[in-house]
Amino acid sequence: MSPDASHHENYFVDNPYSLLDVADLVFIDPVGTGLSRVFRGGDGHPYWGPDGDAKSVLILIREWLKTHGRERSPIYIAGASYGGYRVATMMKLLGDQHIDGLILISPLLNVSTMADEDGNEQSYINNFPSMAVAAWFHHKTDRRGLDAVAFRSNAEKFAIEEYAPALQLGNRIPREQRAVIAKKIAAFIGLSVNQVSEANLRITSEQYLNTLLSGENLRIGRLDTRMTGLLHAKAASGIPTNDPSLLLRPKDNTTDQYFRQELKVLTHRNYIQMTWDINGTWNWSDDRESDHQPRFYFTGGPAIGDVMAAQRNMRAWVGSGLFDMATPWEGVRYEISHGEIPRDRVTEVVFETGHALYDTESTLSQFSTSLHLFIQGASVPDRSH
Structure with missing residues (x-):
């Protein structure tokens, strides 16, 4: 200036x-x-x-x-x-x-509501609607003619009524139910059924941020999932990730x-x-x-x-x-x-x-x-x- x-x-x-x-x-x-x-x-x-x-x-x-x-x-x-x-x-x-x-x-x-830790099912439930609305924004899911708020509301309903009970079953979940849940998860959050199944129905937030647009070599931001940056971009000094919502912060005084x-x-x-x-x-x-x-x-x-x-x-x-x-x-x-x-x-x-x-x-x-x-x-x- x-x-x-x-x-x-x-x-x-x-x-x-x-x-x-x-x-x-x-x-x-x-x-x-x-x-x-x-x-x-x-x-x-x-x-x-x-x-x-x-x-x-x-x-x-x-x-x-x-x-x-x-x-x-x-x-x-x-x-x-x-x-x-x-x-x-x-x-x-x-x-x-x-x-x-x-x-x-x-x-x-x-802290537990957003901590991706083994056995902490609540974080997966709470993160799910946010993943769904990110997929909605980046056109990686069928929007079904809904705006962001309505689409997220549908995702929340699924998370509470179907996803949460399925996670609570752990490895006791029947194979047929597991397959149905995996398909619905994939449809909401824009990943493949195989990716969801291989993650045991539990996609961590970091995995999702790096995966949704990986085919375009892009990562989405944690602070703002509308933002994108190179998936393999070198992290800025002192910043622990290549998160675009951190890397693009203003650097002036x-x-x-x-x-x-x-x-x-x-x-x-x-x-x-x-x-x-x-x-x-x-x-x-x-x-x-x-x-x-x-x-x-x-x-x-x-x-x-x-x-x-x-x-x-x-x-x-x-x-x-x-x-x-x-x-x-x-x-x-x-x-x-x-x-x-x-x-x-x-x-x-x-x-x-x-x-x-x-x-x-x-x-x-x-x-x-x-x-x-x-x-x-x-x-x-x-x-x-």
Whole structure:
């Protein structure tokens, strides 16, 4: 970008979809992300696990509210992707802190709902509708004259009513039933019956991302299955896969320039949008100050449900992307329906986009309108079906 002032003025434009007209926005960079850093000579590892991370953010929120005299203001906490699990973990540590609402954007709420592990049948069930809608988008299945939402709804019905019972039978499934299920799976997700049968009816997400368009030497994206890249492309430095939805991330320093030039933040630090160093060393079994119990199952829904039961006016907004296989919509819905979260106080919205719910002006506008209505307490249309 040219450093001259005239170019600068044209580079940044006002955001007509901002929430600043209905809320003060406070953004928090957890330790090691954004502009946040560990003190020189310090150790960030105590923060790089679910409880340590959540506790540090919750402490900052409480201190900010106290410092600025905002304890009695309506408080909404938002978290995107892993931030959804962070928010859920914060609910375990909340104490007497009042919260008016949670905003969960493409959230991870239950790790097992998307973990491709032997014996974890739920991940295959939850990933299936997302695979089907990816096949729909890339014209690898018979669309049957349906739009993406309707096609995905049919896939979800099959996953719950036929696929799930078949998986639960394990190797006790009759040969005839296995053959019927394999044929139906293949028809929905655009793979051959042989590929499905050889995978024992269980196509992992990584296998699917690499296989759907393999005949064209392409891989589809985990964060957005509409995106494609070369199947055997060399991974970018520090990125563990050749996923096109990661490789095609912007590499300019627009964020840094926005902080320095627009917001006048006095810092020499660069804004870290994603750090694979911390991601790769994340300690899922941290000190668990909230319960001191061994952790074998990483789920956040019940913690949200407990707080919503205690705080009767608390509401939740949950948004998911139709083409997201990082935190599949069905996995999010599964946790909401199994975490004792009162559904009459949950607004579910699905957008025809990927993991980022605001990647086009159209979806950004929908995203903004929905959140405006939610924060203002108005009725938000349920677009989850």
